[in-house]
Amino acid sequence: xxxRRNPQLNRxxxxxxxxxxxxxxxxxxxxxxxxxxxxxxVNDRDVKKVPLLRGKSVFNLFFENSTRTRTTFEIAAKRLSxxxxxxxxxxxxxxxxxxxxxxxxNLSAMHADMFVVRHSESGAPYLIAQHCAPHVHxxxxxxxxxxxxxxxxxxxxxxxxxxxxxxxxxxxxxGDIVHSRVARSDIHALTTLGVPEIRAVGPKTLVPGxxxxxxxxxxxxxxxxxxxxxxxxxxxxxxxxxxxxxxxxAGEFFKHFxxxxxxxxxxxxxxxxxxxxxxNRGVEIDSSVADGTHSVIxxxxxxxxxxxMAVMSTIAGNEA
Amino acid sequence: MRLLIKGGRLIDPASGLxxxxxxxxxxxxxxxxxxxxxxxxxxxxxxxxxxxxAPGLIDLxxxxxEPGHEHEGMLESELAAAAAGxxxxxxxxxxxxxxxxxxxxxxxxxxxARKLSRxxxxxxxxxxxxxxxxxxxxxxELTEAGCVGFSQADVAIVNTLTLQRALLYAATYGxxxxxxxxxxxxxxxxxxxxxVATRLGxxxxxxxxxxxxxxxxxxxxxxxxxxxxxxxxSSAAGVELLRRAKxxxxxxxxDVSINSLHLTDVDVGFFNAAMRVTPPLRQQRDRDAxxxxxxxxxxxxxxxxxxxxxxxEKTLPFGEATPGATGLELLLGLAxxxxxxxxxxxxxxxxxxxxHPVRVLGAAIGSLGNSAGRLVAGGVADVCVFDPAARWAxxxxxxxxxxxxxxxxxxxxxxxxxxxxxxxxxxxxxAYERSLA
Numbered sequence: 001x002x003x004r005r006n007p008q009l010n011r012x013x014x015x016x017x018x019x020x021x022x023x024x025x026x027x028x029x030x031x032x033x034x035x036x037x038x039x040x041x042v043n044d045r046d047v048k049k050v051p052l053l054r055g056k057s058v059f060n061l062f063f064e065n066s067t068r069t070r071t072t073f074e075i076a077a078k079r080l081s082x083x084x085x086x087x088x089x090x091x092x093x094x095x096x097x098x099x100x101x102x103x104x105x106n107l108s109a110m111h112a113d114m115f116v117v118r119h120s121e122s123g124a125p126y127l128i129a130q131h132c133a134p135h136v137h138x139x140x141x142x143x144x145x146x147x148x149x150x151x152x153x154x155x156x157x158x159x160x161x162x163x164x165x166x167x168x169x170x171x172x173x174x175g176d177i178v179h180s181r182v183a184r185s186d187i188h189a190l191t192t193l194g195v196p197e198i199r200a201v202g203p204k205t206l207v208p209g210x211x212x213x214x215x216x217x218x219x220x221x222x223x224x225x226x227x228x229x230x231x232x233x234x235x236x237x238x239x240x241x242x243x244x245x246x247x248x249x250a251g252e253f254f255k256h257f258x259x260x261x262x263x264x265x266x267x268x269x270x271x272x273x274x275x276x277x278x279x280n281r282g283v284e285i286d287s288s289v290a291d292g293t294h295s296v297i298x299x300x301x302x303x304x305x306x307x308x309m310a311v312m313s314t315i316a317g318n319e320a
Numbered sequence: 321m322r323l324l325i326k327g328g329r330l331i332d333p334a335s336g337l338x339x340x341x342x343x344x345x346x347x348x349x350x351x352x353x354x355x356x357x358x359x360x361x362x363x364x365x366x367x368x369x370x371x372x373x374a375p376g377l378i379d380l381x382x383x384x385x386e387p388g389h390e391h392e393g394m395l396e397s398e399l400a401a402a403a404a405g406x407x408x409x410x411x412x413x414x415x416x417x418x419x420x421x422x423x424x425x426x427x428x429x430x431x432x433a434r435k436l437s438r439x440x441x442x443x444x445x446x447x448x449x450x451x452x453x454x455x456x457x458x459x460x461e462l463t464e465a466g467c468v469g470f471s472q473a474d475v476a477i478v479n480t481l482t483l484q485r486a487l488l489y490a491a492t493y494g495x496x497x498x499x500x501x502x503x504x505x506x507x508x509x510x511x512x513x514x515x516v517a518t519r520l521g522x523x524x525x526x527x528x529x530x531x532x533x534x535x536x537x538x539x540x541x542x543x544x545x546x547x548x549x550x551x552x553x554s555s556a557a558g559v560e561l562l563r564r565a566k567x568x569x570x571x572x573x574x575d576v577s578i579n580s581l582h583l584t585d586v587d588v589g590f591f592n593a594a595m596r597v598t599p600p601l602r603q604q605r606d607r608d609a610x611x612x613x614x615x616x617x618x619x620x621x622x623x624x625x626x627x628x629x630x631x632x633e634k635t636l637p638f639g640e641a642t643p644g645a646t647g648l649e650l651l652l653g654l655a656x657x658x659x660x661x662x663x664x665x666x667x668x669x670x671x672x673x674x675x676h677p678v679r680v681l682g683a684a685i686g687s688l689g690n691s692a693g694r695l696v697a698g699g700v701a702d703v704c705v706f707d708p709a710a711r712w713a714x715x716x717x718x719x720x721x722x723x724x725x726x727x728x729x730x731x732x733x734x735x736x737x738x739x740x741x742x743x744x745x746x747x748x749x750x751a752y753e754r755s756l757a
Contacts, residue, residue, distance in 0.1 A: 005591055022519070101635055111707055121637035122521040123591030131635070145521030146641070210518035 035310035048225035053082035076308035122146035175235035201225030328368025332695035367749035376408025376702035379616035382626035388417025403752035406704035421446035423465035468684035471498035487546035501533035556609035577625035593641035629724030653737030701748035710740035
């Protein structure tokens, strides 16, 4: 079978869509992180706007509900002076039976320049990128269990900010890895940026052994898994996991895999604790840790806007 | 019509015949092969110099989508596709809408196919009413109407007691039950469990979905004595269980699809919905085991698993796309490609799409079973004449089938098929001729 060119890069290797971290060169990731750094100051100014996307229309297409992620994309686009149109498609067109590609064709006819897409099916943004007009850029804002590349980039920004260098780090990702698009994107980003030890920690129902083939060390014991870690990324545990027989109860999960001050003591003394949010206090993380000195959960949110500005301005400047 | 095919390489996998010679056909039957008497006066002569003259192909699994899904394929277009693929007999599945659980539906299908006279049609009846897995169909009535076996298509029977009784009842009459080994609960995912599904965030179907079902089926075959044909094996572990069951002497046969024989989960690439097939594409070691098992006869037949799917149902995210691919016109080429890789003779290669599948059908096709899938004097003149050297690229507009979706499409695979069908005869009548197509 033919190997096909990575659909998110043009023939010069420049980023035209952001669909997944997988397959992106280190230089592309580093450039986005560097660009994000320059945007952080914009966010601190009185007039929080730069004119990079003036006259451009950014459509937020959320086929799956999310207030937080959609809001951060909206703020990022507006700070770049773009016009932002939010479409809550979960409750409109598809409910009327319109197909995904019909929706895309209609919105393209409204002269969209960029689609920010969240969808419950893995790979949906690839389908959209394949079928939209050549000048339209697609950003994956989370697709099924596959990828959440902007979250991974903001996580990398956060790690670089607090740790400086990736090449000596041990990073533990804890919780519901099997359903987590954040975990997959983080694993690819950490690998590309040269992190020597990436760990996935959780019970066997949530941490599949196949992860080893992504270069990850698998731990089913929390104490072992976060021992000596520089960075701990906690994942949100969805309630559906209990009804799907993946776990008996939130209580038992918290007892064995929830991050408490006790367990955190096994990590490096200067370890940072991250979480993509929204957090479930007392399910995957104890309040004393979430609000404690190791936690960088709120800075993650701040960096998220700068990183999304960086992604949008980068891809808008590259032609298919 | 009295037909003479001359100059071709005659191949009959069953007898090992492989020689240049002539084939004379009259009254729908082969009247002479090899040397044909000068007295034979042909109304038409086909020059097969440089071509292979083989038995018409027997495909044990194709969906024609009629009744109920006519927008995805119709008897007319799909039987034409069969003829274009050199297929002269095919077994169609009961998962139509409504399912083939009533003798009247089967009779109508047989009648329509006979009128088209492109290809012999052998329907499988539904094993349970509405394929719901609850009550048995009138198997004897359905057999009289023309069914050659009973199947649940891709719908697993959840209730083991019902499955046991269905096998017992079928065994009463000696009917073959065609089962796809897939556990209803473990089989719910959209891609084969493994590194690719994990990386892409697609829900997985573990190998255990197949092996758990196989263990159940083999236990029930032991206790009921029913004859079972296992449809679409997909895993190395499944092949191993089948090998042991055959060694034990259980009355079981099996097939594999052209998709599982040639592709792996890596081919899913960037969520290519053309690769969404059932059973899901597994890993390379599974593909290697399937290829070897087909070569050593553990797996009896290669099938197209032809499943027309409309474009609307394929241009969807991978997990939402309807599984299935077109296959009737690819069966010969993909068999030849496999035979080349396995270093098999042409006769050995063709066996899995000619007389071996006829063996699977057994007594269910009556006296036709004596000569279908074979090239013998006195036998039915179902013949496939093809050019073994011609290479061709699969392109949507070149396919006769209404369904254009295939993992082997040139634009995504860059893959060329070996073997191009030149002429297809069914009962001595030309069903397809490339020069006229």
